[in-house]
Amino acid sequence: MNFNVSEIQIYKLLFYVLFGAVLFVVLYIINNYVIPLIKRKQHQINKYWQKFQIIAWLLFIGLFFIALIRANIFITLTFMVIVLGLGWNFWSNIFSGVIIRFNNQFEPGEVISTDFAKGELKAINLSQSELINDKGETIVVPNKKLRNAVLTHYHKKSNVQMHSFTVEFTDKTIEAVYQLALNCPFISANQKIEVERIQGNEFTINAAIIDSSFVDKVNTYFLKQD
Numbered sequence: 001m002n003f004n005v006s007e008i009q010i011y012k013l014l015f016y017v018l019f020g021a022v023l024f025v026v027l028y029i030i031n032n033y034v035i036p037l038i039k040r041k042q043h044q045i046n047k048y049w050q051k052f053q054i055i056a057w058l059l060f061i062g063l064f065f066i067a068l069i070r071a072n073i074f075i076t077l078t079f080m081v082i083v084l085g086l087g088w089n090f091w092s093n094i095f096s097g098v099i100i101r102f103n104n105q106f107e108p109g110e111v112i113s114t115d116f117a118k119g120e121l122k123a124i125n126l127s128q129s130e131l132i133n134d135k136g137e138t139i140v141v142p143n144k145k146l147r148n149a150v151l152t153h154y155h156k157k158s159n160v161q162m163h164s165f166t167v168e169f170t171d172k173t174i175e176a177v178y179q180l181a182l183n184c185p186f187i188s189a190n191q192k193i194e195v196e197r198i199q200g201n202e203f204t205i206n207a208a209i210i211d212s213s214f215v216d217k218v219n220t221y222f223l224k225q226d
Helices: 010-037 042-071 073-086 088-102 143-149 154-158 174-183 212-225
Strands: 111-114 118-124 128-132 138-142 150-153 161-168 194-199 202-209
Touching (some): 010 042, 042 073, 073 088, 088 118, 088 128, 088 138, 088 143, 161 212, 174 194, 174 202, 202 212
Antiparallel strands (some): 111 118, 111 150, 118 128, 161 202, 194 202
C-alpha cells in the first residue's frame, strides 16, 4: 500500500478540479440563462435536463474518485471515511435530494402534506427543501425527512397543476386571449385563469392543467389560434 504523499501527481488532480469548476459554470449558465428562454417546452425539458445533470455529476465524481484512488489509495480511503463519518446526516440528505430530483418525485409549486407540516413546495435543493404553510411561513425540511414522511401529495391526487404559458397573438386583446384559454380543452376551465400582456403581441397565461403531459398540447393549441 502506498503511503508516500510526495508521489501523488498533483497536476492530474488539479485537472479534475478545473474540469469540475468548468462543468459547474457551464451547467449554471444553462440553468439560469438558457433554459428560461425555452418557454414553450420548458416544463418537459426540465425533467430530462435535471436527470442529465445528475448523471453528469455522478460520472465526474466517479472518475475523480478513481483518480484519487490511483494517486494514493490510503489517503483517499482515510479521507473518505472521515468525511462520510463526520457528515453522514448531510450526505444522507444529499442522497435523498438526488433521488427526489432524478425521479421527479416533487416539483416546486406542488402542495404536499406530511406528519409535521402542510403547504406548497417553494424550492427543492440538494440537501434541504423549503415548504410554505398556510400562514405564509417558510419551513426548511431536510430532504431525507421530506422523502420518507410524505403523507399526501395533493397535485398527484387531483392531477391539477398551475402552469405559465407565454404566447404571441397578432391584434388580440387580453379578453380575446382569455376566451381562447377558457376554450382550450386541455386547460381546467373551473380553475382560475389569468392573462397578462407582457409587451406588444406577447402574453402570459397562468392556468391549471389536468396533467403535466398536457403542457405541449396547450402550447400547440395556442400556436394554431394565431
